[in-house]
Amino acid sequence: MTAPLVTILDDEPEIRSMLADALEDAGFRTMGFGRATEFEAALKSTTPDVCLVDLGLPDKDGLTLVHRLALEQGASVIIISGRAQVQDRITGLELGADDYIIKPFDPTEVVARVRARLRKDRPVAQTSSNTARFNGWTAFFDRYVLEDDSGAETTFSHAEGEVLRLFLESPKRLISRSHMQETLGGAAGESFDRAMDVRISRLRTKLKEDPKNPRLIKTIYGAGYIFLGDVSWG
Known part of the structure; x- marks a missing residue:
């Protein structure tokens, strides 16, 4: 290798x-x-x-x-x-x-x-597919693109894609900060928490979420996050 x-x-x-x-x-x-x-x-x-x-x-x-x-x-x-x-x-x-x-x-x-x-x-995903559909959106992980139901496209970064894929592979399940750190890598602590806050905030903006009351990516204070969408892969 x-x-x-x-x-x-x-x-x-x-x-x-x-x-x-x-x-x-x-x-x-x-x-x-x-x-x-x-x-x-x-x-x-x-x-x-x-x-x-x-x-x-x-x-x-x-x-x-x-x-x-x-x-x-x-x-x-x-x-x-x-x-x-x-x-x-x-x-x-x-x-x-x-x-x-x-x-x-x-x-x-x-x-x-x-x-x-x-x-x-290395273990990027539980699924080999690079396309996921959820709540009127399609995520193309091979092109780093989000497409809405009108066909309009918004790009996302590699780092944002890691977080989005983690959510889409575990919908309607609590994802703790510690699990995110173990899965995504990086040093635990304030810098990792800040990085996650930034990426999740940017994902919410790209998904046209209301920052005060997001529909898809919910913060469970003191515990982590839950992605509430219905997801299909392929």
Whole structure:
């Protein structure tokens, strides 16, 4: 079996080298890039399993690149950045990143986060289908698209798709925060809770839910969430 490929996009050669050494010692393949244009050119012929992306790039805005990766590539994206403000982390997660690591960091933590993403990606679903229908909506997980009953389409990110698929595979059952963390991967705690809050809020918006009284994704305070739709796959 081919080892998973992790791409490293950071303009600091020392950081690229440090991450590559740690990841390769852990059994991963790596490719490093110092500029966004080089990375984007490589994506035309390469499909990484996880993308590590620094936000402070010399030639392009890192957040814009993260958003495009999440929507167009369906890639798992981990931001690595010196921007430690809460708003930066929230923005990165809202734009589709799966995780956010603040510099300076321990390379072993990055390896652990990458492994968590891959563990989550492996057993993606109980069903092999990539199409689900529910309450006038159709979700196409191969294209990252939601289609309403009029045929209008709305894209969703890889990270939002993980949460939506988890709900659609377990309708009308309580899904606890701890179960979400175990299934989707990532470090437990405030950052994971914030990521879930952001993704669920964005899904509700895309499903045209009333934020004060959502019909489909119900919050059970202190316990988790329940998806109340009727779902069919295939």
